[in-house]
Amino acid sequence: MNYWLIVNDAAGDGNRGESYWREHLRTAGIDQVRVRALEDTEWEREVAPGDRILAAGGDGSVNRVASVCVERKAVLGVLPSGTANDFARNLGLPEDPAALCRLVRSGQSVKVDAAWLNGHMFLNVAHIGLGTLPARDASQAQKRRLGRFSYLLTLARRIGLQSGIQGRIECGEKVAEGRWLTIAIASGAYFGGGHDIAEARIDDGLLDVVAVRQRSWLRLMLAFVMTRLLRHTPRHDDTVEHLQAPQCHIQLRHAHTLTADGENLGRMANVSAFTRPSVLEVLCERLVSAQSAPSKALRDTPADTPPMARPSPGPL
CATH class of the missing domain: 2.60.200.40 (Tumour Suppressor Smad4)
Known part of the structure; x- marks a missing residue:
C-alpha cells in the first residue's frame, strides 16, 4: 500500500501546498509519500488497489482524484486546501491539520456515494x-x-x-x-x-x-x-x-x-x-x-x- 500526495498549488490562498502537508504527514508518522502535481497524469496508471491518494486542493481537485480512486479502487484522503472545501464538510474532517493527518494515518474509512x-x-x-x-x-x-x-x-x-x-x-x-x-x-x-x-x-x-x-x-x-x-x-x-x-x-x-x-x-x-x-471509499471517522x-x-x-x-x- 502506497501513500500518494496529489497537490494543486493554485488552490485557495496557496499556503497549503506540498511542504505544508508533508510536514504534518511526517509528524503523524507517514514518511514515505509519492508526491505528484494535480496536472500530471502519469501517476494515475501507477495507482494500485488499496493505495491512499491524498488530495491537497479544493473541491475541483478532490473531484479529479476521486474519479481515479473509483476507477483504480483506491482510498481517497482529503486535505482541504481550497476556497469552499464542501466535500470535506460532508466528511466532518478535523479542522486541525495535525489531527487530520493522524486520522489519515489511522486508516479509518467509510464509503460514500458519487454522482454522474x-x-x-x-x-x-x-x-x-x-x-x-x-x-x-x-x-x-x-x-x-x-x-x-x-x-x-x-x-x-x-x-x-x-x-x-x-x-x-x-x-x-x-x-x-x-x-x-x-x-x-x-x-x-x-x-x-x-x-x-x-x-x-x-x-x-x-x-x-x-x-x-x-x-x-x-x-x-x-x-x-x-x-x-x-x-x-x-x-x-x-x-x-x-x-x-x-x-x-x-x-x-x-x-x-x-x-x-x-x-x-x-x-x-x-x-x-x-x-x-x-462507490467511493474515503478516509474519515464519521459522516x-x-x-x-x-x-x-x-x-x-x-x-x-x-x-x-x-x-x-x-x-x-
Missing part, C-alpha cells in the same frame, strides 16, 4: 443557471482575497442580467416545470462554501434537486427570509422546488451552461444525472448531515453571510 452527470462524475453539486456564475466568473485573485465571499461578490454583480431558464425537471415520479432562476443537483449535504440541504447525506443513495423559480426581487427576498427563520420553505410558496430520487432528467428549452463541482462542462439542453451508492429541520429545505448556514448577497433561498 452526462458522463461526468461529481461529488458535491452541479448547477444550471444563476449558480454557474461564481464558478465561471470569480477570478483566482478574488478567491484568494475574499475566500468563499468571492462567489457572492460575483453573484451580486451579475444577478440583474439573468432572464431565467425554461425547463422541465423529472426526478423519480415527480415533475416540476417552469422558468427557473437556478437549478442545483446535489449529491451531498454541503456546497457553495457551507450552504446546506437539511437532512441530506452523502451516503443516502439520493440526489437532491433544488430549483428556484424566477420571481420578483420582493418575493425572492421574502422566501429567503422566511426560509432562514422557519428553516424550511414556506408551505404555500412554490418559489423553491426540492425533489429527491436516485436519478433525474432535466430538459431545457435552450442550451445553458452547466457546471459540476465548479468545473465548466459547456452548454447543454439535456441533462441526466444518477448516483451510485457507496455528517446538515442539522435536521421540520422539512427538507435548502438553508444557508454561515451566520456572517451578507444577506443582500443572496437574493433567494436556493443554491447559488
